[in-house]
Amino acid sequence: MQTKDLSINLATVRQQWNLSEAVEACARHGIIAVDPWRDQVAAVGLAEAARVIKANGMRVSGYCRGGMFPAADAAGRQAAIDDNKLAIDEAAAVGAECLVLVVGGLPKGSRDMPAAREMVADGLAAILPHARANNMPLAIEPLHPMYAADRACVNTLSQALDLCDILGDGVGVAIDTYHVWWDADLAAQIERAGAAKRILGYHICDWLVPTRDMLLDRGMMGDGVIDFRHIGAMIEKAGYRGLIEVEIFSAADWWKKPGDEVLRTVIERFNSVT
Amino acid sequence: MQTKDLSINLATVRQQWNLSEAVEACARHGIIAVDPWRDQVAAVGLAEAARVIKANGMRVSGYCRGGMFPAADAAGRQAAIDDNKLAIDEAAAVGAECLVLVVGGLPKGSRDMPAAREMVADGLAAILPHARANNMPLAIEPLHPMYAADRACVNTLSQALDLCDILGDGVGVAIDTYHVWWDADLAAQIERAGAAKRILGYHICDWLVPTRDMLLDRGMMGDGVIDFRHIGAMIEKAGYRGLIEVEIFSAADWWKKPGDEVLRTVIERFNSVT
Numbered sequence: 240m241q242t243k244d245l246s247i248n249l250a251t252v253r254q255q256w257n258l259s260e261a262v263e264a265c266a267r268h269g270i271i272a273v274d275p276w277r278d279q280v281a282a283v284g285l286a287e288a289a290r291v292i293k294a295n296g297m298r299v300s301g302y303c304r305g306g307m308f309p310a311a312d313a314a315g316r317q318a319a320i321d322d323n324k325l326a327i328d329e330a331a332a333v334g335a336e337c338l339v340l341v342v343g344g345l346p347k348g349s350r351d352m353p354a355a356r357e358m359v360a361d362g363l364a365a366i367l368p369h370a371r372a373n374n375m376p377l378a379i380e381p382l383h384p385m386y387a388a389d390r391a392c393v394n395t396l397s398q399a400l401d402l403c404d405i406l407g408d409g410v411g412v413a414i415d416t417y418h419v420w421w422d423a424d425l426a427a428q429i430e431r432a433g434a435a436k437r438i439l440g441y442h443i444c445d446w447l448v449p450t451r452d453m454l455l456d457r458g459m460m461g462d463g464v465i466d467f468r469h470i471g472a473m474i475e476k477a478g479y480r481g482l483i484e485v486e487i488f489s490a491a492d493w494w495k496k497p498g499d500e501v502l503r504t505v506i507e508r509f510n511s512v513t
Numbered sequence: 514m515q516t517k518d519l520s521i522n523l524a525t526v527r528q529q530w531n532l533s534e535a536v537e538a539c540a541r542h543g544i545i546a547v548d549p550w551r552d553q554v555a556a557v558g559l560a561e562a563a564r565v566i567k568a569n570g571m572r573v574s575g576y577c578r579g580g581m582f583p584a585a586d587a588a589g590r591q592a593a594i595d596d597n598k599l600a601i602d603e604a605a606a607v608g609a610e611c612l613v614l615v616v617g618g619l620p621k622g623s624r625d626m627p628a629a630r631e632m633v634a635d636g637l638a639a640i641l642p643h644a645r646a647n648n649m650p651l652a653i654e655p656l657h658p659m660y661a662a663d664r665a666c667v668n669t670l671s672q673a674l675d676l677c678d679i680l681g682d683g684v685g686v687a688i689d690t691y692h693v694w695w696d697a698d699l700a701a702q703i704e705r706a707g708a709a710k711r712i713l714g715y716h717i718c719d720w721l722v723p724t725r726d727m728l729l730d731r732g733m734m735g736d737g738v739i740d741f742r743h744i745g746a747m748i749e750k751a752g753y754r755g756l757i758e759v760e761i762f763s764a765a766d767w768w769k770k771p772g773d774e775v776l777r778t779v780i781e782r783f784n785s786v787t
Contacts, residue, residue: 394696
């Protein structure tokens with residue numbers, strides 16, 4: 240892969256820099272794209288976020304994140320829909336190429352996964368007209384099954400693509416190696432996603448052995464067991480030509496290092512491993 | 514569910530008792546079946562294990578465990594095959610109704626999941642004649658995807674059933690709620706498994722939120738988010754009439770409580786939650 244395809248998900252350096260500092264650092268390192276998180280945008284203000292991104296000529300590979308549709312009652316579900324519409328507006332304001340969706344898990348106190356999945360489908364259908372009106376593609380990100388209870392009840396590419404089939408235009412998938420690498424059905428589903436023109440984002444980070452924390456111990460490419468060349472070749476063969484986004488949550492390691500060292504390492508590994 | 518269907522996987526009380534003590538304790542509590550682990554059998558000796566199980570009239574719902582087929586070289590793979598044949602002999606000696614298989618993950622240093630999966634298929638094919646000759650069904654247990662790297666590269670019921678289709682008679686699946694509860698394809702695959710007469714075991718424990726340890730923080734039924742009634746009804750509808758095995762690895766909680774309290778709680782929850 241070439242650095243010209245690299246985007247930095249700004250969660251990767253969230254402990255080191257605020258959004259403006261992170262964007263300027265990326266520019267210094269020759270990186271041409273970022274993916275900011277809503278809380279990072281809120282911390283500097285939407286206008287400043289849009290300004291610094293534009294001033295540095297950055298593409299915005301995605302905007303993190305919408306979703307979290309299931310809720311225990313109708314008011315909660317409506318609040319999620321309203322908040323997702325705001326996220327669509329913010330994504331448009333920063334010039335994002337898609338809004339990344341982590342769909343949400345079980346509502347508090349519930350054990351009913353089929354019901355949670357229905358709430359996700361209903362929520363997506365409810366925000367889709369607003370997304371289409373703003374030309375903002377919605378990227379459903381299937382999350383690793385270990386997050387099924389509390390973060391996302393969409394856990395495979397197959398499941399996400401089934402949702403896309405139902406919803407129609409304006410929806411696709413963000414494929415993150417961390418969440419999908421284990422799936423024996425991965426090759427077939429990437430091919431399916433490509434044929435249906437549904438691949439809106441490709442995110443990478445590594446699976447460490449052992450994984451010491453279920454949320455915040457994601458690895459730098461090359462430090463774990465994921466075969467990035469193999470998966471990357473499948474993604475390319477499926478026709479995806481977009482940015483490749485590095486997204487590493489790493490409380491014990493990378494979040495503790497200087498941001499410039501993190502970016503240098505990302506670039507080096509991006510060129511050597513992927 | 515009725516206590517007459519309950520089996521205790523002896524890992525549930527491995528910190529409290531050796532195999533003989535555990536079997537006698539289960540008998541005291543009116544439990545009629547167990548599933549011992551190989552190291553527990555080795556600790557008291559195979560002859561004593563067989564004796565105490567028979568003396569207490571216990572059924573043996575499964576024997577844990579064979580598998581771990583992938584290895585970095587041919588000698589390692591052959592050693593795994595030889596060891597699995599021994600496990601089949603031991604399972605027969607204790608009167609087990611099946612040998613449970615955790616198939617193994619990536620060989621050390623490898624990132625090649627397709628190759629690991631081939632090694633699993635090859636290993637299963639190599640031990641199947643010995644299993645058939647001993648009338649010992651092989652129960653492939655798909656493990657949660659979070660164990661794909663280091664414990665099992667068979668991670669869904671669908672994938673396990675595909676292997677069964679290739680291998681033919683003498684192979685089936687052990688379905689453990691902990692490993693499969695998240696799967697959106699679960700209902701269809703349980704139906705498939707039942708239609709093909711492949712369900713050799715049904716294991717239960719709960720998924721805790723949060724899960725504090727990826728291996729040793731499994732929950733007592735009712736303490737987590739799994740809908741046991743829903744999954745149990747699917748298993749029953751699929752025609753399974755065998756034992757229901759409670760298997761809880763719980764370093765911080767249940768392994769620290771007196772064994773009699775654990776068994777009392779298992780029985781109480783088994784009757785109230787499942």
